[in-house]
Structure formats: C-alpha cells, structure tokens
Amino acid sequence: MSWFESLVLxxxxxxxxxxxxxxxxxxxxxxxxxxxxDPGAAFTAITQIGTESAVMIYFRKDIAQIVSTWSRSLFDRxxxxxxxAQMGWLVIVGSIPIGVLGVTLKDQIEGPFRDLRLIATALVVMGIVLGIADRLAARDERGGRHRAARGRKVLKDLGARDGLIFGVCQAMALIPGVSRSxxxxxxxxxxxxxxxxxxRYSFLLAIPAVLASGLFELKDAAEVGQVSWGPTVFATIIAFxxxxxxxxxxxRFIATKSFMPFVVYRILLGVALYILIGMDALSPSAGEPTS
Known part of the structure; x- marks a missing residue:
C-alpha cells in the first residue's frame, strides 16, 4: 500500500x-x-481504532462516568x-452478539462477505430499513399515533432486552454495506x-467491539505481516x-434533521453497483485482498 492510498483510505x-x-x-x-x-478486513479493523479513539475522546465524560460507576457497583450494592452502572452492563450485553459472530464468521468476513454484489444488496436493503425507521420517528415527532402518548424512549429506558437487540443489529455490520451506525x-x-x-448508544456500544477487533487484527498482522505498518498507522491517524x-x-445534525439524505445515497449507490456489475464494467471481486 502506498502512502497516497493510505491517505485516501x-x-x-x-x-x-x-x-x-x-x-x-x-x-x-x-x-x-x-x-x-482491496485493503482487506485487517486494514479496516485497525484503522477503526483511530475512529473509535475519536469516540472515546468525544464521549469521554459519559465513558468516565459509566466505567467509574460500573466498577464501584461491583462492590457497592x-x-x-x-x-x-446499568449502562456498563448493557454495553457488555450488547457486545456479545458481534463478539461471538465476529470470531465464528472470521473467514467469511475476510472473504465472501466482501463480494461487491453482497455489498450492493446490503446498501439497498439497509437503506430501505433506515428509511422506514426514520419515517416512523418523524411521525412520532409530529404527534402521530405511534407512541405519541408517552413519547419516544431515551437511554434511561434502555433495558437488557433492548440492549441485546441493539447488539444483534450491530453484529449485522460484519457484512460490509450494512453499516454499524x-x-x-x-x-x-x-x-x-x-x-x-x-x-449515542450506538457509538458507546461500538467501542469495545471495535477496539477488540482492531487489537485482534493487530496481533494477527504482527505475526504474519499482512499489513504495511507505516501507511496503516498513517491512515489510522488521519481517520482519527x-x-x-x-x-x-x-x-448536531441528527438533533433536527432526517436520515433521508443517507437513505437516498445508499440506495443510489447500491443500484449503481448493480448496473456496473451487470454491464461487466466492474467485477464483483475487483481487487484482490492484501495478503
């Protein structure tokens, strides 16, 4: 990998x-x-350490309170x-699905899941799901019938069941094109x-999973030399x-705006990929994974 490639990526x-x-x-x-x-799953996981470091700094007060209270609650009933303290446990519970599936499906994540046809499908399908979810949220905000009487839930309403469902949703992002957030x-x-x-919970939930994945890939990469260290570290700093x-x-954007621009972008990108692949202008396996 060249330094220019690492800058762009x-x-x-x-x-x-x-x-x-x-x-x-x-x-x-x-x-x-x-x-x-293809920079490969290892490069992606390592550079995500940079972006998750940004999350840790941005949410440093929340994280410090969660870690401190959760740690003390182990000894203070x-x-x-x-x-x-409950958020600490909820982040742990929510991290279980992606931890289990990430280890179980490691070979698929680094191989078949990177097929551009699967990525195109994931972009379109999750774009539609995000659009439906966004419309439901917008209807509630306008005072529609769906949960209008008691309003939408906040993080203090989060329980183990919902935390686990969040975790299952996060695990779906093991397929490129789905998107963790x-x-x-x-x-x-x-x-x-x-x-x-x-x-907010999405970003907090991602921290242990992404850091664990990045450190795991760092260990493997150090053993087999599958990444170019200089460019990879440079890309990680840029990503941060x-x-x-x-x-x-x-x-700031989500406080007042709809997710529809992202929905439209995802669907158009997915359809464009289908067209390019169908016209043989782009191979589903374009670019061999870096060894």
Missing part, C-alpha cells in the same frame, strides 16, 4: 465510520474504483440501580428510541482526526 474511513452508509463498504469500493488492491440506529428507531439516544470532526457534526 484514512480520509474515507474517518468520513464514513459514523455516518449510516458503511465505512467498510466505502473502503472496499474506493479501492475497487481506483484500481487498488447501592450503586447498582444507578443508570451509569446504520443498523444500530435503525434498530433503535424501530424500538421507539429518539434519534439522539439511538446514535477526520472522524472526530464528523462525529461532532453528526450529533
């Missing part, structure tokens, strides 16, 4: 990680359209009813949570800086 990772459009799909597509080798936010909106609550700016913008 780092920018793409930072720009797309927190938006509901799938960063892994965009890294794959950027390489395919540019005629580069009076703290176990505290919302921050897109799947979890869609799931949250369909369960009746506000946009802000769904997005750009990602922090994007997350700050996104949290």
């Amino acid at each position: 780092g920018l793409v990772q930072g720009l797309t990680e927190f938006l509901p459009i799938s960063s892994s799909a965009h890294l794959r597509l950027t390489a395919a359209f540019a005629g580069w080798n 009076t703290l176990r009813a505290d919302h921050n 897109g799947a979890t936010i869609s799931g949250g909106l369909l369960m009746g949570y506000t946009r802000e609550a769904a997005a 800086g750009v990602g922090y700016a994007v997350i700050a913008w996104f949290m």
